Each structure stands twice: as C-alpha cells, then as structure tokens.
Amino acid sequence: MTTVDEPARSGGRLRDAARTRAEILDVATAEFARAGYAGARVDEIAARTRTTKRMIYYYFGGKEQLFTAVLERAYSVIRQAEQELDVEHLDPVAAIRRLAELTFDHHEAHPDFIRLVSIENIHEAEHIAASEELGRIGSPALEVIRRILASGRKAGLFTADVDAVDLHAMISSFCFFRVANRHTFGALFGRDLVAADQREHYRTMLGDMVIAYLTADRASD
Amino acid sequence: MTTVDEPARSGGRLRDAARTRAEILDVATAEFARAGYAGARVDEIAARTRTTKRMIYYYFGGKEQLFTAVLERAYSVIRQAEQELDVEHLDPVAAIRRLAELTFDHHEAHPDFIRLVSIENIHEAEHIAASEELGRIGSPALEVIRRILASGRKAGLFTADVDAVDLHAMISSFCFFRVANRHTFGALFGRDLVAADQREHYRTMLGDMVIAYLTADRASD
DNA sequence: TGACTAACGAACCAGTTCGTACATTAGTCG
DNA sequence: CGACTAATGTACGAACTGGTTCGTTAGTCA
Numbered sequence: 001m002t003t004v005d006e007p008a009r010s011g012g013r014l015r016d017a018a019r020t021r022a023e024i025l026d027v028a029t030a031e032f033a034r035a036g037y038a039g040a041r042v043d044e045i046a047a048r049t050r051t052t053k054r055m056i057y058y059y060f061g062g063k064e065q066l067f068t069a070v071l072e073r074a075y076s077v078i079r080q081a082e083q084e085l086d087v088e089h090l091d092p093v094a095a096i097r098r099l100a101e102l103t104f105d106h107h108e109a110h111p112d113f114i115r116l117v118s119i120e121n122i123h124e125a126e127h128i129a130a131s132e133e134l135g136r137i138g139s140p141a142l143e144v145i146r147r148i149l150a151s152g153r154k155a156g157l158f159t160a161d162v163d164a165v166d167l168h169a170m171i172s173s174f175c176f177f178r179v180a181n182r183h184t185f186g187a188l189f190g191r192d193l194v195a196a197d198q199r200e201h202y203r204t205m206l207g208d209m210v211i212a213y214l215t216a217d218r219a220s221d
Numbered sequence: 222m223t224t225v226d227e228p229a230r231s232g233g234r235l236r237d238a239a240r241t242r243a244e245i246l247d248v249a250t251a252e253f254a255r256a257g258y259a260g261a262r263v264d265e266i267a268a269r270t271r272t273t274k275r276m277i278y279y280y281f282g283g284k285e286q287l288f289t290a291v292l293e294r295a296y297s298v299i300r301q302a303e304q305e306l307d308v309e310h311l312d313p314v315a316a317i318r319r320l321a322e323l324t325f326d327h328h329e330a331h332p333d334f335i336r337l338v339s340i341e342n343i344h345e346a347e348h349i350a351a352s353e354e355l356g357r358i359g360s361p362a363l364e365v366i367r368r369i370l371a372s373g374r375k376a377g378l379f380t381a382d383v384d385a386v387d388l389h390a391m392i393s394s395f396c397f398f399r400v401a402n403r404h405t406f407g408a409l410f411g412r413d414l415v416a417a418d419q420r421e422h423y424r425t426m427l428g429d430m431v432i433a434y435l436t437a438d439r440a441s442d
Numbered sequence: 443t444g445a446c447t448a449a450c451g452a453a454c455c456a457g458t459t460c461g462t463a464c465a466t467t468a469g470t471c472g
Numbered sequence: 473c474g475a476c477t478a479a480t481g482t483a484c485g486a487a488c489t490g491g492t493t494c495g496t497t498a499g500t501c502a
Binding site for chain 2: 181
C-alpha cells in the first residue's frame, strides 16, 4: 500500500517517497479506469504526475505491478468502508436493508473502482491472483451478513435459507450493474440508471427486492 | 498437411466477400472479447483469419469500425433470441420466471457477448452511440415483460408497481454480474458463480428473487 | 563536513501497432 | 474472348510504447 512511514519532516519536501508513490497511484487509478489496462499509457500517467516515468518503474517495477498496486489500494478502501458498517443494532430486516443501501451508496460513490473491477475481470483476475495481499483478504461485510442472517432466521423473520456469499452477490450485482453498465443500458433503453432523480427509486427497489426475497413464503413454489 | 494448396476450389469460392467478412467478424469478436478494445491486435485478428489485414481495412475501414460491427452483430444475436421468446401462454408468475431463466441461460451461453458489453461500457458506449443500427433497435424482451406485467397486475398477482425497464435491469444485473464478475468474485470469495453444479441453484435463486419482489406485500414498508 | 544512499530526471531504445501504397488476380459481363 | 471491377496479398513505414541507461541531487549520518 501507499503507507510508507511518513518522514518526520512536514513541509513540502522536494523528495518525498511516500507522496510521490501516492500521487502515482492516484493518477494511475484514474488512467486505468479511464482507458482499461491496455489502453492506459504509462507515459500519460507520468505526465500527469509531478514526477517522471522513471519513478513509476523505480517504485512499482512495471505497468503490470502498477495496476496490481492500484487494485490493492482500491480494494483496501472498500474493505475499510465495510469495517465501519454499523447495522447490527437494527432488527434483521432493517439491518439488511441498511446494508444493501450502504453497498448501493458505495458503488455510486466509487465509479472508478467499479471500472477497475470490470477491467480486472476482462483480464480474468490475473492481477488479483498475482497479489499476495488481495488473495488473503476476506470481506468484513460478509461476516456482518452472516450474523444478520443468523439472527433473522432465529427470529423467524427470514424464510429463505440463503448463504451469506450468495446474498452478497445478489446485492452487489444490482449495485454493480447499475453503475458499470449505465452507458450501454442508457444508449439502448434510453434510461440513465444513475440519474440523480432516480437514485432513491433504485435504492428502495434494491432494498425491497432483497427483503422480499428473504421474507417470501417459499412454500408457494 | 491435408490441404496445402488447392487451386480449384470445390464448393467454397476462392473469393467470397460475404464469407471473408463473416470470418473477420468471428475472429474479431473473440479477439476483442479476449483482450479488450485497446488490447486487441489487428494483426492478430488478421493472422487468425484465412485472409489478411488488408481485408479488414478494405471491409471495415479501421479498428474502431470493426469493433462497432462486432457489437452490432453481437446485439443482433440477442435480439433474435429475444424475438423467439414464447412465454406468454403461461400464467404471469410462471412467465416471468421462465423469462428470467431464459435470460440467465443466454448470459451463461454467451460469455463473449458479456465481455464485449463490459468493454463497451469502459468506453462509455461510444461505439453504440456511433452506430445507426444500434441506436434505433429496441428490445423485444422489453415488450414481453410489459405485457406480462400488465396481465399480472390485472390478475392481482403482482403487488409491485414496477416498470418493465427496471425489471429488465433487475433480471439482467444478476445474470450479468454472475458471468462478468466471476473471476474477481471467485478470487476474492473463493466461490465460482459459474460452476456447473451451482447452475440450478442460481437459476432458481434468480427466479425466486424476481417473483418474491413482484408478489411481496409492500404494505409492511 | 564529507561520504554515502535514496530519490529523481532526461534522453534514449528496441519492439510493436495501426494503417497504407502498390501490385495482382478471380470473376463477370458486354 | 477481353475489358473491367471487386477482391486480395505483400511489404513497408511512421508513430507510439513500455522499459532502460546514465547521470544528478537532496538528505542523512558517521
């Protein structure tokens, strides 16, 4: 990650490894998200930085490793957000709805992250596979879901016997699709899924969908 | 080998514009889906064809237009599949479930198409925007959904007052995510969403979800 | 202070990539 | 048949791109 120990000096140092590294990562994130892995230009990233291309190779080794570092930092952000989830004081139904809404909000707030994930999937997650860090991180949200599901089942509120990972996939799929595919969807169906005045509508729709699924009377099958 | 150089072609003509064009499109589809727009190599496409790069420029004009042509054909395939939808003889609940399942099946059967859509979204649907053909096609599935929703509401089966486009987005999001993000999801959560032995599970889950949403008692909100 | 190292910059290079100029041939039609 | 056009193949090049070589400077510490 970018957190190399901050040198004691504070003022605008000319030479500041941590700052340079972080700036490269910021610019690289935007560039990769903009143009995809192959479309991203190392020269372009360097040009938008206060440093030079030499430094990218000095700190990261190459384009491939730079992209991996970008992914690592992007995932660490979402992991951190998930760690701050505080919904378990709510009743199970409200907790799940709140969790879904927070996932919804996070996707909307981080379109670059969504693009990076799309790009990484085009490349069959090879960078995640190559990263030690990304390989062993779990999802804090998953644990939260697990606990809410357990208590909801215990209270007889949730009829569906869903697995936490599957529920996470269900919630994520809606949030992800809305942001990731907004361009083709908009072009083909003439509807902007991310329009500001539709936000509450889709947020509610997601919650309704998840709760309906969890509380449905499955006997009618 | 078997066919070194056959001067006198039997059935297949030596010069066949339609065939050459189609072969280029086939190979280009695979190549773009494999590596993304920028990552795809025109030389590579040419090499895998029985013709040369010259022909790609002769028939399509350039890489950009070739990709647009690839998208146009890919979308025409799904449009055609949707036109063969035959679910309206079923009762509304069964019809929606069947429609969802067919969408599910189509996504699973056409991973290259999913990748192309992901790629096109990275490029903000600029090729769809540039295509006259793609701009004015509607979705046959949308009309089907509209009719089923209307009859379901009329029969008092569907409590939710959903819009057809939104329901289409809901169904698509789950199907799309499962295929498009299977690599990162698998790497991060250790679960293969496209594993053969999980297929029925997710297919059922999708149907349950959609039906639960449509038939839920929204009064409890 | 002066040597030593981390951090940095400019210029360069070798391989690649899209695109094209030029030459040629198969098929068709009067 | 012979001219004419659609279709095709070869070879090449200008621009670009990831990566490197070589040299410089700021900061640190003995």
